[in-house]
Amino acid sequence: MxxxxxxxxxxxxxxxxxxxxxxxxxxxxxxxxxxxxxxxxxxxxxxxxxxxxxxxxxxxxAIVDDAAARLERFRPWIARTFPDTAAAGGLxxxxxxxxxxxxxxxxxxxxxxxxxxxxxxxVSGSVKARGGVHEVLQYAESLAVAHGLLPAPVTHPDPATHADPDSTPALPHDRPAADGAASSGPGRSGATNVGSGQSEGAGTGAGGTASRAVGYTAFSSAPFRALMAGHRVVVGSTGNLGLSIGIISAALGLQATVHMSTHAQQWKKDLLRSRGVEVVEHSTDYTRAVAAGRAAAEHDDAVHFVDDEHSLSxxxxxxxxxxxxxxxxxxxxxxxxxxxxxxxxxxxxxxxxxxxxxxxxxxxxxxxxxxxxxxxxxxxxxxxxxxxxxxxxxxxxxxxxxxxxxxxxxxxxxxxxxxxxxxxxxxxxxxxxxxxxxxxxxxxxxxxxxxxxxxxxxxxxxxxxxxxxxxxxxxxxxxxxxxxxxxxxxxxxxxxxxxxxxxxxxxxxx
The missing domain is CATH 3.40.50.1100 (Rossmann fold)
Structure with a gap:
């Protein structure tokens, strides 16, 4: 109609x-x-x-280099969680x-x-898997660090320049066999291999010091998923951003709510619900759906709002x-x-x-x-x-x-x-x-x-x-x-x- x-x-x-x-x-x-x-x-x-x-x-x-390094750190977990990335080692x-x-x-x-x-x-068959996945991974990483489950990642002004492998050793059990086998190199922004695993004492979170080296595949473990289950990601979307946010959030064990505008197609709503994502339908346009999502997240510290209008992440x-x-x-x-x-x-x-x-x-x-x-x-x-x-x-x-x-x-x-x-x-x-x-x-x-x-x-x-x-x-x-x-x-x-x-x-x- x-x-x-x-x-x-x-x-x-x-x-x-x-x-x-x-x-x-x-x-x-x-x-x-x-x-x-x-x-x-x-x-x-x-x-x-x-x-x-x-x-x-x-x-x-520097925010681009930081994002590239974060995506690199998560590659072992991505490769194990999403089979369509396994051949490329989670790229x-x-x-x-x-x-x-x-x-x-x-x-x-x-x-x-x-x-x-x-x-x-x-992951989600659209460009939104780039920004959407990154922002949710950044949020999950920050939660894990803040609660002492993960040491703070080592950061560098330019990830392409930090060539000292001893400072950030990769954990053999945390690196997929196919890692690095991508058909195309990631270029400068993706060249870093920092953080596949972090050495003991590499950093501390607000919740305490990590007691051992932790690889990013630990995001599939019970302690990490228990932490994620107590937090929610909220976004307003006409469709594809909601798909990427919902899919990656559900894979991490985060709760997710997607506010969808009147333009969103039914199949996208159905797919999200099949992944356990809450879909809130609005009979209004995109801008108002985003505003509704923002309002829902405003007063809850356990909720992260993905702001498509202003997000640097x-x-x-x-x-x-x-x-x-x-x-x-x-x-x-x-x-x-x-x-x-x-x-x-x-x-x-x-x-x-x-x-x-x-x-x-x-x-x-x-x-x-x-x-x-x-x-x-x-x-x-x-x-x-x-x-x-x-x-x-x-x-x-x-x-x-x-x-x-x-x-x-x-x-x-x-x-x-x-x-x-x-x-x-x-x-x-x-x-x-x-x-x-x-x-x-x-x-x-x-x-x-x-x-x-x-x-x-x-x-x-x-x-x-x-x-x-x-x-x-x-x-x-x-x-x-x-x-x-x-x-x-x-x-x-x-x-x-x-x-x-x-x-x-x-x-x-x-």
Whole structure:
């Protein structure tokens, strides 16, 4: 059943910016096009060089190295808990592969098209397994340290530089036989092997000193699970973040509650409940579901709220992907430099996942990479926030848009203010795609490459068509001097689809 569209008249803007739209928001030409649900390409006039953009972001790059080291420490436990990671020794990573059949059928005549296969990312089959898994692991680790079950992990300013194996010995019983056998190296951010096990006396928690060396597979033991059972993780989600948070929390023995908006698909709710996760359904949009989750966790010290709008832990977990993709590109002999840029097409909802991934990529590849965010025509919240400079101070509801879209993971009306402000100089531009365009690309990818992804993931393919077409015509992003050479490498980040039930897959394909 289709929800009634809200009043198309824009609500009042915050007073500080009211004078920016003296004739009302719809007097702005770009805003008017967005209100008409017009698929468009917008190149960011505020985009700057990477060095300046990183400095202005306010993000400490050390959080990315810290996240990479934490994911490395947990690899033995991940490998034992999730069989689909065992061959890679607990590394949660996806392939990077070419799409020659899709490229030919789509008429992209020059350059190269690559697919980042987060649709088959282990644990939860979406990009959200990057940030979501990391944040829950960070919370679990902090609980274990605070209660004396685990020594505090050794940290280093740059994990790539600590080469002293004697300071953090790996425990033989805690290292899977296949560890390190991943098909692609993790790059700088994942190079560390710190903390597979910690030597006795390596650190203490608030609850006392660890009496012996403890490996991270101990998170499956009775004392750890008893501790986790007394704590809860809460998150608001339209779908895939809730899946990743719920699955990893349940695996650790944590209680989990996922507040899901009206856009969330039933199969995702059913899957979570089958894992013992509490699902709270809301007949409201994503922003209000998040607010409900935040309110539920606010006054309980035993509850951790995963804040998709402002979380540095989520952001850092996503950003770890940057070094890993850089390593995959090197392994495949793909040149990425100023003359051969990489254009990455990132589906965007609230902005946490594409923001973190983009940060990691520009940190690794510098000015040779350009990141375009892709949004549904019904929910172009990041584009609107960047264009107006209001970020989370404006909603697509002020354009009369409902956020009703087949791309449930992107059905967000108000962007992350943290991501918008931090990344405003590093996002090359935004592309909007209609439901029809996204579902057409779901079918096209299946017909050419035999892959089935969610419409939200297929949005990245529509973005390639748009940007590659602009490049062929010699166009640059609207209002900006950013040019995309005709021979650029285009990377579509396929953000989800690996856990789709058969009936949903069939519905997308027909």
């Amino acid at each position: 289709t929800a009634q569209r809200p009043d198309p008249r824009p609500a009042s803007l915050p007073p500080a910016r009211e004078d920016a739209f003296p004739g009302g928001l719809l007097a702005d030409p770009l805003a008017a096009r967005l209100a008409r649900e017009e698929p468009l390409t917008w190149w960011n006039p505020a985009a700057t060089d990477v060095a300046q953009g990183l400095a202005a972001s306010g993000v400490d790059p 949660i990573e996806s392939p990077l592969q070419a799409a020659p059949a899709w490229q030919e059928a789509a008429g992209v005549r020059s350059g190269r098209v690559l697919l980042k296969r987060d649709d088959i990312l282990p 989520l952001f850092a977990g996503y950003a770890v992907a940057g070094a890993r993709v850089a390593a995959q590109l090197r392994e495949q002999g793909i040149t990425v430099d100023r003359d051969h840029p990489l254009v990455v097409h990132l589906p965007c909802g609230i902005g946490g996942a594409p923001g973190g991934v983009a940060y990691g990529l520009v940190r690794e590849l510098g000015d040779a990479v350009r990141c375009a965010f892709v949004e549904p025509t019904q929910a172009p919240c990041m584009l609107l926030g960047l264009h107006t400079g209001l970020h989370d101070g404006i909603s697509v509801a002020q354009l009369g848009l409902s956020t009703r879209t087949v791309a449930d993971g992107l059905a967000v009306g108000r962007p992350s203010g943290f991501v918008g402000r931090a990344m405003q100089g590093l996002i090359a531009g935004c592309v909007t795609a209609s439901d029809e365009q996204m579902t057409d690309q779901v079918k096209a990818l299946y017909a050419t490459e035999g892959m089935v992804v969610e419409p939200s993931a297929a949005a990245a393919l529509e973005s390639i068509l748009r940007v590659a077409g602009d490049a062929a015509r010699g166009d640059s992003f609207e209002g900006a001097g950013v040019r995309v050479p005709e021979g650029a490498t285009h990377l579509a980040w396929l953000t989800g689809g690996g856990m789709l039930p058969a009936d949903v897959r069939a519905r997308y394909l027909h």
